[in-house]
Each structure stands twice: as structure tokens, then as C-alpha cells.
Amino acid sequence: MVIPEYFAPVDPSTYTEPEKEKVSLDNSLQLILIESIDNVMYDNIINYESAKQIWEKIEILCEGTEEVQSNQSWILVSQYEAFMAKPKEGITEVFERFNKLINDLQLHGKYFKADEVNLKLLLTLPDKLEQKSSVIRE
Structure with a gap:
């Protein structure tokens, strides 16, 4: 996998319909996860950008490595x-x-x-x- 030197964010207005659905689903999942945790855990996950990243961090916080x-x-x-x-x-x-x-x-x-x-x-x-x-x- 090649990592580009510079990551330019994509303008949301250029998203296709499937991409819009994925973003909407991810936002919904993030909201569900954030609403279901306490303030202490919230401080640990606030900087993550996707529901998958949030979930993985919650797993580590609850179950450990x-x-x-x-x-x-x-x-x-x-x-x-x-x-x-x-x-x-x-x-x-x-x-x-x-x-x-x-x-x-x-x-x-x-x-x-x-x-x-x-x-x-x-x-x-x-x-x-x-x-x-x-x-x-x-």
C-alpha cells in the first residue's frame, strides 16, 4: 500500500451516492457510540474520525490488548x-x-x-x- 505524501481532503459536494450513504452511516454509528459511553471514555475517543477507529479504541479500553x-x-x-x-x-x-x-x-x-x-x-x-x-x- 502506497501512502501519498500529501493527503488532500475530498470536498463532500463531490461524493457519489454510495459514498454519501457510507459517510451518513459512519456518522450515525459514531453518534451511537459516543452517546453510549461515559465522560471518561469520551475523552479517550474524541479525536478519532471514524466509527471503526472509535470502536477499536473502546475495545482496547474495555478489554485490553x-x-x-x-x-x-x-x-x-x-x-x-x-x-x-x-x-x-x-x-x-x-x-x-x-x-x-x-x-x-x-x-x-x-x-x-x-x-x-x-x-x-x-x-x-x-x-x-x-x-x-x-x-x-x-
């Missing part, structure tokens, strides 16, 4: 492997934390078999909940 996503995935797997119930935590709190971790892992494309997940949860419960854990296992 591929390297960031890979690191998040690795951190989540480490948290899963090291997951333990906290000392004075009830079974409901343990389950809520564990369930959130499993959901986050699935969002990052990491899936575990249901029986593995269930066993992991039961093995992380504190000793004071051993009786309930045994009943659930059976």
Missing part, C-alpha cells in the same frame, strides 16, 4: 488453583466468590468440567463446614 487479556487469563487460572475459603467465611460467601471466579474464567475462554469445579469448591471449604461438604459430596 491481547497481552493484557493473556495476563488476566493467567492470573485467573492462578487464583482458581490457589482458591481457598477465608477463615470466617460462610458457605454462601465462598460460593459467590468461587462462582464469580468461574464466570471470569469462562469469559476469558477457560473452561473446566463441572465435576472438577464442584470437587474444587467442596475441597476448599473450611473444616467447620466439613459436615455440610460431606453431605453435598454424597
Whole structure:
């Protein structure tokens, strides 16, 4: 692809009908994207000229780069492997934390078999909940 030394903007009055439709669609999409974000994100995308550029920037702001996503995935797997119930935590709190971790892992494309997940949860419960854990296992 050859990049011209000088980029001269095209006069909108010389656009063909298909070009006018594309510009109109892009403007509509930009408006939708801009109206759907908060002020903090708005400051990051205000200088972009097309809906595609705005969308790509929003994606990076929300999801991070591929390297960031890979690191998040690795951190989540480490948290899963090291997951333990906290000392004075009830079974409901343990389950809520564990369930959130499993959901986050699935969002990052990491899936575990249901029986593995269930066993992991039961093995992380504190000793004071051993009786309930045994009943659930059976």
C-alpha cells in the first residue's frame, strides 16, 4: 500500500451516492457510540474520525490488548488453583466468590468440567463446614 505524501481532503459536494450513504452511516454509528459511553471514555475517543477507529479504541479500553487479556487469563487460572475459603467465611460467601471466579474464567475462554469445579469448591471449604461438604459430596 502506497501512502501519498500529501493527503488532500475530498470536498463532500463531490461524493457519489454510495459514498454519501457510507459517510451518513459512519456518522450515525459514531453518534451511537459516543452517546453510549461515559465522560471518561469520551475523552479517550474524541479525536478519532471514524466509527471503526472509535470502536477499536473502546475495545482496547474495555478489554485490553491481547497481552493484557493473556495476563488476566493467567492470573485467573492462578487464583482458581490457589482458591481457598477465608477463615470466617460462610458457605454462601465462598460460593459467590468461587462462582464469580468461574464466570471470569469462562469469559476469558477457560473452561473446566463441572465435576472438577464442584470437587474444587467442596475441597476448599473450611473444616467447620466439613459436615455440610460431606453431605453435598454424597
